[in-house]
Amino acid sequence: MPIDATLLLIGKDTVETLLQTEDLLSAVREAFVLHSEHAGRVFPVVRERLHTGGIFGIKSGDVASQNLLGFKAAGFWPNNRQLGGEPHQATVMLFDPTTGRPNAILDGNAITTARTGAAGGLGLRQLARPDSSRLCIFGTGVQARVQLTYALRMLPAVREVRYVSISNEPDEGFEAPFRDRCNIELATRCNDAVAVSDVVITATPGGGPLFDADAVQPGTHLTCVGADTVGKRELPAGVLDRAGIVVDDVEQARSIGECQWAPELPCTEIGDLLRGAVQFERKNQDITVFDMTGLALQDLTVARLLHSSALASGMGTTVAWPW
Template identity: 60%
Template sequence: MPKNTQLLLLDTRQVAALLNYHMVIDAVADAFKLHSGGAGRIFPVVREGLGNGAVFGIKSGDIDSRSVLGFKAAGFWQQNRTLGAEPHQATILLIDPESGRPHCVIDGNIVTTLRTGAAGALGLGLFARPDSRVLCVFGSGVQAQIQTRFALRAVPTLRHVIHVSRDGRPAPDFEAALAADLETAGATLAHTADADAAVAASDIVITATPGRKALFHAEAVRPGTHINAVGADTQGKRELPDGLLARARIFVDDPIQARQIGECQWAPELAITAIGDLLAGTTSFTRQAEDITVFDMTGIALQDLTVAHLLLREAKATGAGTRVDWPW
């Protein structure tokens, strides 16, 4: 006789209703600490180009002590823009490690957006100068928006945002999406097509594009600058210029991934430090005034899984989501 079980489905609106800023920050910090201590594992990343020009990937892992097992299938479909839709697409599946049966299917788009924004915020809290006032952000998409939004919360001294778009033109949608956050923070936003001047004027630089070449020149980066490098997550992608990493103190979410698919693929011989080791207290970092710091963010499966596990718990507690019969 089949066992009568149910599969929980959480769509994008249900996910958004269950999460808030502090919950995601805590879950992502937890993911990095679990990874540092070996209590959470990440498995080899799948990242492959498709015949239609899209990129498809799988990030998976487990947290044995919490009976968490799962993966996120995600990628980038540039052609979605022609449909007026988001090119980044992601779906998360949580699996019962005892039986292999699925627990929960979760729309991964908001999870990916928020957990990456949270990682960026944690990086700013650890590495950026606490008196930082000017932020330069490259990109106009969803990730550029969330990185800017979280930065304004993580660094309350920020008073000016300089925006550099890929096509060199102002991005009204980007500006409109951040209007309320800028007002709350008491910050202004201006667009420029001069990337080097924007970087030279900034205390913090965030690169959040799907780029495959440097966005600015290394000479533009002043001593004391912190950079969150978000976009490089595939072999061949890069946003930072030659020579910059050699001048910087480099921090990563995962050393192997950073050297395989992150900015560190372009300088794999350089010393790096995992952010989880800092959060767990197994190593320390004291910023010197002249330090250039880089956080190479490739995104690890445990970020998705800790947030997904939190969502499953919240959905069970509140009755949120859609349940379908899934006998076995």
């Protein structure tokens, strides 16, 4: 048995240093296309509530043609806020599919934030009206920030941004990074902010409907991030019925996403759109929804990118991991 085997540890700072936007978008797009082509497998999701009040989950999968195998163990621990920490916690592991030996352990928080932001950006590019100029976002946390960052990148016509905070108070820390790119202000009336917006992004813990269904006007695109567990939702009843629904994975969306509340409705996987297997032409009056639950393949293609980049650049920490 090899006694000189090693394991590469890639922490948060290294992940953030190595993640370049265009490479990240390509890796996430590849994950969706692999899923659409059935070239990559997504294994059943584990998502369980814990006695501590947290939620623990595992998303795993493989791509046989690339010898890519791994999982992300992640969840949500709301009590972390009282400790001054991030409620979302995640760790990604890559394995050698031939031997089962681990190749790398990566900070999953940074990966999850980045790949979810990139997925939202790809969805906006496919589904939102290119001339969208007004955006409403629910949430001011890490995911809200990255979603807004990609929205402003993908939709350069967006100039007016209204945000809804959990405290209903202005959030200077949220506003500051975006002031040079848009006019950003707190929304004091949720329904009014939704009604005048071309794009609505919901990036909250998914505790319940965030606005009334009749606030959503024809022509609106909605990106939904927060529903990723049984019982979670951000959209009110009646919105999905009026919308063209796009998901990352049909079965997963109907199990733990917004589509769990209307599983009978037809929906299209974004990978089918990205590779041209399904044609989509948005009419100006169409309402569209991108229900994002997160694919294991996104974590794996991004982790593979990071692993290769870290090896090439000599970054990360190598530790002995003998058989």
